[in-house]
Amino acid sequence: MDMHGLGFALATYFIWGLLPLYLALLKPASALEILAQRILWSLVFLLAWLVLSGHLRALMRRLDLRLVGLYALAAVLISINWGVYILAVTTNRTVEASLGYFILPIVNVIIGRIALGERLSPVQAAGVLTAAAGVTYLCLGAQSVPWIAFALALSFGFYGLIKKTAPLPAAEGLFLETAILALPAAVLLWTMGMRGQLAMLHGPATLDLLLAGSGVVTVVPLITFALAAKRVPLSTIGMLQYLAPTLQFLIGVFVFGELLTEAKLAGFAIIWCGLIVYLYGLARRTHPAALPG
Template sequence: MTSNNKGLFAALGAFTIWGLLPLYWKALSSAIPLEIICHRITWSTLVTLLLLVMWGKVGKLRTVLKNRKILLRFALTSLLLSTNWLLYIWAVNNNYIVESSLGYYINPLINVLLGVLFLRERLRVPQWVAVFFAFAGVCYLTFGYGQFPWIAIVLAVTFGFYGLLRKTASIPSLEGLCLETSLLFLPAFLFLLYLTIQGEFDFVKQSIDGKILLIGTGIVTTMPLLFFGYAAQKIQLSTLGVVQYLAPTLQLSIGLFVYNEPFPREQMIGFALVWCGLLIYATEGTLIHIRKTKRRL
């Protein structure tokens, strides 16, 4: 198997895991979202630290810890990431999987806008058209459907700013995730200890399967990130950009067909406008990549 094929399978693995996460969080719905995220932070810290020790990369993390500017940046990314995680878990377990999927459909276009605002990037005409369609979709959901999709917007914006800050910090994904979860480890651990003292610690009430799932939050957090990092090195970004829509599509399908969430005509129209924008955005990016490849040849 060529490295390109391995990279593609890694990308498919990463976005499939992210797309199937609603099933995972639903299985833990007896626990409050805050306890779930504290488990996720705690076990992710341990898993990433173990991997860094196994791969001899702890030295890089020690170097980063001496840089106050980097620590401040990662304190911000850890807050953005934990907010995104908490809202997503809450949304899934309160039957907002469909709306949550919209956030991850919108996210690439939010990234484009943040690039314009903070990195002084210039948008091409098709990109402006794509953003307009996404904006029209949100407006239609707000006024036509009668409900502002705040869950989708907050998920897209928090993850967009997270990506922006991580893009400008040249630290590998594994080390970055370890640092982010480590910064939140103590408050997460203390909250779990508080729940234990109050007799509200859901972990002890869970079955063996439930306990394994809570511990496994560290693995389902770290594994797709490693797959994604490998894929980003092995396949073209244009391919990665197309594969990323697998995750929200799986989430949407789970919301509709597994948990039977409503998807009325008005909401469908809003989604369709966003999908039109994404189609323009993905097509334009693919065509530009093809042209560049032909020039090199």
């Protein structure tokens, strides 16, 4: 196991786990404005990074139709993921969003097995099946189809597959994705401005700074995720992903005061048990002599 890759993955999920707290500070900006602002400010920070590091010219030389097409697909998937997640947090559905990221690891394990031929140990497989049972229990107990959860899981699951196999380094790839999305984002903000629907420059300066800062909190975890995806098996990335929705779940319940029924708590408990089993299996595979059994 690449320990640097593992560190990048843990940093990614810790930042994403705390993201609802940041997004809550962006009200009264709408979900669409926050999405467009994230895209454009991410592009600004990535452009500055590439210019200062001297990598922008090398990226321009590598561009061709196939490369742009691949990252355009990644851009569509990540924009769907961002938009749905922002909508969930700004409409007090953070717990349902966390369910999506509890489903995501299972999606990643399935994709890793089918597309990349990644294998699990028996203990890791038992952990995945336990977590899948918890997700199934939550879905069956829901009074409506948790479309937010499934949209988040599927969009980021396939985004992770693209990042696993994509040829560009992390910052360059993310710059290309945001550059592809920049024009639609700019048109959206211009249209909202013409209709008087923008919060930026029409509220306190702190809100403007926080909207601009959304580029930083977007770029940093996506770069660390891309670095992790290059170094760590997709199935392991998928299971470590449970750390982020656990934090989101706790924030939704204890900070935002969202409703938590006993049935939901039981489903999440089953998922957490599956995570513990999987991580134990991962530790045995990495350091077999240090653990019993």
